[in-house]
Amino acid sequence: MxxxxxxxxxxxxxxxxxxxxxxxxxxxxxxxxxxxxxxxxxxxxxxxxxxxxxxxxxxxxxxxxxxxxGRPLDKFSLLSEHVLFQDDYLLIIDKPPGIDFQPTHARFKGTLYDATLRFIESTAAGKGKVSLGMVQRLDRDTSGVTVFSIHQRAHRAMTRMFADRRVDKRYRTLVFGHLNEKEGEFRSLLARQHRTNLMKSVKKGGKEAITRYRVVEEFAESTLVEVELITGRSHQIRAHFSEAGHPLLGDTRYGGPAHISGYEIQRSMLHAFRLSFEHPVSHENLMFEAPLPEDMAGLLVRLAN
CATH class of the missing domain: 3.10.290.10 (RNA-binding S4 domain)
Structure with missing residues (x-):
């Protein structure tokens, strides 16, 4: 459809x-x-x-x-296998690819927000009204670690933590071609283009965006890269690598190829593999990792052979 x-x-x-x-x-x-x-x-x-x-x-x-x-009309539900951590204040999720993070015009039910709300309500019987805070967002195609605050005591602290850049966010992505430098940084002002709704670096009027990267492994036509997000602008990784001439595999909106080395790619190859921060209430240092999803792990194996 x-x-x-x-x-x-x-x-x-x-x-x-x-x-x-x-x-x-x-x-x-x-x-x-x-x-x-x-x-x-x-x-x-x-x-x-x-x-x-x-x-x-x-x-x-x-x-x-x-x-x-244009996507299947099945309703996504959050299962215990998606949950990396849960206490009275936080819920850490390994988000599958292909799931809208927040409600769109086309769907409310089946988004990650709705599925998380239903999951919390089902596990918080008798604990009063559920309070759910979105302190982070991942694109529909992006998989991996994400966090929700689920208690009033955690909302403001988590929001401030992300705003103050006290969260370590690491991604793994497959990009087209080979980067000249094995490690580097992209720094620009990003702004949304009204005509295309895409993010683009501009000389003035945008928001500061800083992306650091490290090459993990090179293949014939592509490269596996580890990315550290210093800021968290919309489409930041996608825009920066596209502008550098190395768009993400599968990210056709930003110029990425839909095929590589004879293999078809169904989505942007971007995975949030690690998230580290201080617990907003206990102040314990936390670190969570999510393994690569099946499609991305399988593509890596094929590219390596």
Missing amino acids: ASKIYRLTVDSQASGQRIDQYVAGQIEDLSRGVVRKVIDLGGVHLAGRRIGRCSQAVRAGQSIEVYLD
């Missing part, structure tokens, strides 16, 4: 119909069963508001937007 947006306006004859029935009748490409799944995920908006009930009645003149992101 391709990524699409459908916009409808309810006429007087359809007033009072169930929204799943109405949308399926208006859009030939979508069966009623598919529409129900999209509604459940949160991809149908009525009069500008996301709805969650298939039985919601529509009224004449109301606007309807149906957002499809």
